[in-house]
Amino acid sequence: MKKITMMLLMTGLLLGATACGEATGAGKNTATTATSSQTQLPPTVTVTDGEGNKVEVATNPEKVVVFDNSALDTMDQLGVGDRVVGAATDNLPSFLAAYKEVESAGGIKEPDLEKINAMQPDLILISGRQKDFKEQLTKIAPTLYLSTDNTDTWHSIQSQIQSIGAIFGKEAAAQTAIDTLQTKIDSIAKQASASQEKALVLLVNEGSLSAYGAGSRFSIVHDTFGFAQADEQIEASTHGQSVSYEYVLEKNPDVIFVIDRTQAIGGDDSKNNVAENKLVKETTAGKNDKVILLDPAVWYLAGSGIESVDIMADNVAKAFEN
Template sequence: MKFSKLITVFAGALVVTTLLVACGTKKESNADNAKQSQTTKSEPKKIEVTDAKGKKLTVPTHPKKVVVFDNGSLDTINALGEGKSVAAVALKNLPPYLSEFKSVESAGGLKEPDLEKINAVQPDLIIISARQESFKKDLEKIAPVLYLGVDNAKVWESTKANIMTLANIYGKETEATKQVETLEKNIAAVKEKAQKANLSTLTVLSNEGQLAAFGPGSRYAIVNDVFGFNSVDKTIKASTHGQQVSYEYVLEKNPDVLFVVDRTKALSGKTTETLVASNELVKQTNASKNKKVIDLDPTLWYLSGGGLQSTQLMLDGVAKALD
């Protein structure tokens, strides 16, 4: 009888011990799962994208802190309703149409990134274009660097690709597609008018009185290759900095429309000492006689481009030639 009771007591103790062990194991398992779940939530999801040079890289989706040097990308992010994610920009060279970003941190200038400040921001992503290429390796030590420059040989195609890359990162593909479609309709309307008008045009960059001309395939190829305006000189060498020309050249080519981008004004806010429109040789051109010497917004054309907002603003600028 005593032996039977002893067995019963032992069996009961064994059951209790087993239950306690099981309960402890379950609690540990639940704690591990909760910890794993919390870790998963804290780590941002990532996506593989292709930059403007065809290089693939992995970047976070829905980034919370982005440093943006390319103003075209900045206006696209803003147009997609994701401006709140921008933590720092090149405030020294911020176009007025993007003035709402004046309150964010300064990342330096377009050609002189402030690496110390950028590092302090601790960004999830850094977006650059051609002007910051020499700093790419240094910036990559801070965060993933996405290059989104525009290819002058295929302006609109590369612009659309850059827009959709940003849309993929932010999960705004539908919104971006709608805005691109609207842009394409607007471009088509201006292009049709430009082709009917059949005006010869010349686009020049003015820098302290010196001129550089741009034609198809060049920095301002969007005027001819996308917006449909005829170039008065199709032999202009395609170049980022343009082909140096004289005022005599402008008179010789005698364009119906002269588009002017004032670099000095873009960088300093001051008007160049010798205005292109007031030059005596320019006054003899058809463009001057027909009041078609058109000053394009220099802060837009020289400091930005390639974005949803900037492309529309550029289109509006050249459309004045058709009034």
């Protein structure tokens, strides 16, 4: 943030003389804009956290530690990424790679409390992976827990974007981003409905498969992007329903969306080529070349920020390319 200096010198009126000094023209204009912007913001704003609680947060924080990649994504898109002083830098999606330059605040599942304390942040943003540390982090700085409601995905994501916008006085930009995404989502949902194709979402981890349906971690495919389910009985679970390749053939989806967890976090993904499995090749999706690999880092490590939702929309739209 630009540092602006303005000096105003006045003698007593009884002496009958006044004098004042001016900053440079550019600095003066910036000072007026900055002062005006800050005076328009209330000292605090009430936002909704990931548990539906109303939380009062100081506006326009200067130093923020961010563990939630989706929140980092939204801050970046709203132009306040320069406020980030710490993040879980070892687990960033490629589109947030620039933030590897900020100081590490610990692992994505285990914040480094000592380092975070030394950073003296004004605000800490966390997600479910750090929820167990919320009480300890709150002792360091105000901590806002953000998460997505898998039963109402898009509305929940909008709430997160709006909350971050409100904290930084970027409500208009946040709403513009939401409106742009809404247009894209509506177009995809219309195509998905018209196609009448049924989709199956699979997470593959070192050869093992888990299926996800409505109300689960990747329910955005169904409740937001509008794809019908190949199996409406999938157990709603954070970790998905463990399934076999025989199950995939039995359900015979028209489209298979694959998230490679191993690739997202690093590891041996040599057994993860779902499209090449002989049973998958017998499905309608396999025969029509509609086994679609989703961006694993975005879907597994982010998923509810402005840019990540845009990337996810582009990913699922590949179902209409053939």
